[in-house]
Amino acid sequence: MLLSIIQGIFKSKLNMTELAIKAKAGNEEVMNDLLFASKPFMKKTASFICKRPIDEHDEEFSVTILGFHEAVMAYDPEESASFHTFAHLIIKRRLVDFIRKEASRKEQLLSFDINEEDSSEQHFMFNEKSINTxxxxxxxxxxxxxxxxxxxxxxxxxxxxxxxxxxxxxxxxxxxxxxxxxxxxxxxxxxxxxxxxxxxxxxxxxxxxxxxxxxxxxxxxxxxxxxxxxxxxxxxxxxxxxxxxxx
Structure with a gap:
């Protein structure tokens, strides 16, 4: 199974779609083989998004694998014609979330003032109909x-x-x-x-x-x-x- 996937995974959109559907249906062997054979694609995508080389030892690569797995489980060929395009976008979301969380943790960004919403509501105590118009x-x-x-x-x-x-x-x-x-x-x-x-x-x-x-x-x-x-x-x-x- 693995050899056939490695040989054909990047050559046929239909093949990739079929593999994603089988993996999504619960075929663990296909899922594992798909994850293994897709490592070059995942590394390339992660490196492109992070703007630096990413290898299997980087935490970003672990996030990328999770994003790819999520893409497989969420992929619907009727909604997204290209699995690679769909996977790229999901991986992008996960890496951006990860980078933001890391930045927040390291830099200890200030939180928003919890009273801001209350003061905003008090400021707009006007006639509702006039406001809507x-x-x-x-x-x-x-x-x-x-x-x-x-x-x-x-x-x-x-x-x-x-x-x-x-x-x-x-x-x-x-x-x-x-x-x-x-x-x-x-x-x-x-x-x-x-x-x-x-x-x-x-x-x-x-x-x-x-x-x-x-x-x-x-x-x-x-x-x-x-x-x-x-x-x-x-x-x-x-x-x-x-x-x-x-x-």
Whole structure:
């Protein structure tokens, strides 16, 4: 079993999907073999996220293994077409949480003032109906402003809302994968800076991390760029529309 996994694990998206499903179903042999054979992928992913070499002796690698295992157990091929993309995002979450906890423990960050919420509530003791009416007007104005701002952001990359309508992947699994790739680009400083500077995606680097062909990445380029710009913006109302897509 192990030899066949090592030989084929990175060659076939379907094979990886089948192995993840078998491991998730409770096949411990497949799970153990999958974890062993995926060590190169996990080390590469952890090193990329931590921005330094990670080996099996590092605590970050232990966190990565747990993240990979969690990805296997949570993976649903109907929700996430590419297991590698999904696993990368889950590992990213676990490592970021770990790094933040370590920083908090070592630096002993100050906690928020527990009385802040009480004072805030006392400050807004006004007529509820008037407040709601005011908020609705403000939100409507803010939404219109955000649409204009987003349109201007897209224009810097020669994109329009019409382009997004045409380039948006038609199939649900393809759209989810494209969105998850956009998430990876948005969350990695080097990828995002490359996009802003060159007005294009670092396709070669992305292709090395996810199991998606260059042709597919190029076809979904406009959609991915648009999502990246939205995720890294302060357009809170616009982001509400994609909350369900974020891992």
């Amino acid at each position: 005011y908020k609705e007007k403000q939100q409507t104005a803010s939404r219109k402003e955000e649409i204009l701002l987003y349109s201007e952001m897209l224009a810097q990359f020669n994109l329009t809302f019409e382009d997004l309508t045409k380039s948006s992947p038609k199939h649900v699994d393809a759209r989810k994968t494209a969105f998850q790739i956009a998430q990876i680009v948005a969350e990695h400083k080097s990828f995002y800076e490359f996009l802003l500077k060159n007005k294009k995606l670092p396709l070669k680097e992305i292709e090395s991390l996810v199991q998606v062909s260059r042709k597919t990445l190029e076809r979904q380029r406009k959609y991915i760029i648009a999502v990246v710009l939205l995720l890294n913006s302060d357009l809170s109302f616009m982001k509400d529309y994609v909350k369900g897509e974020i891992i």
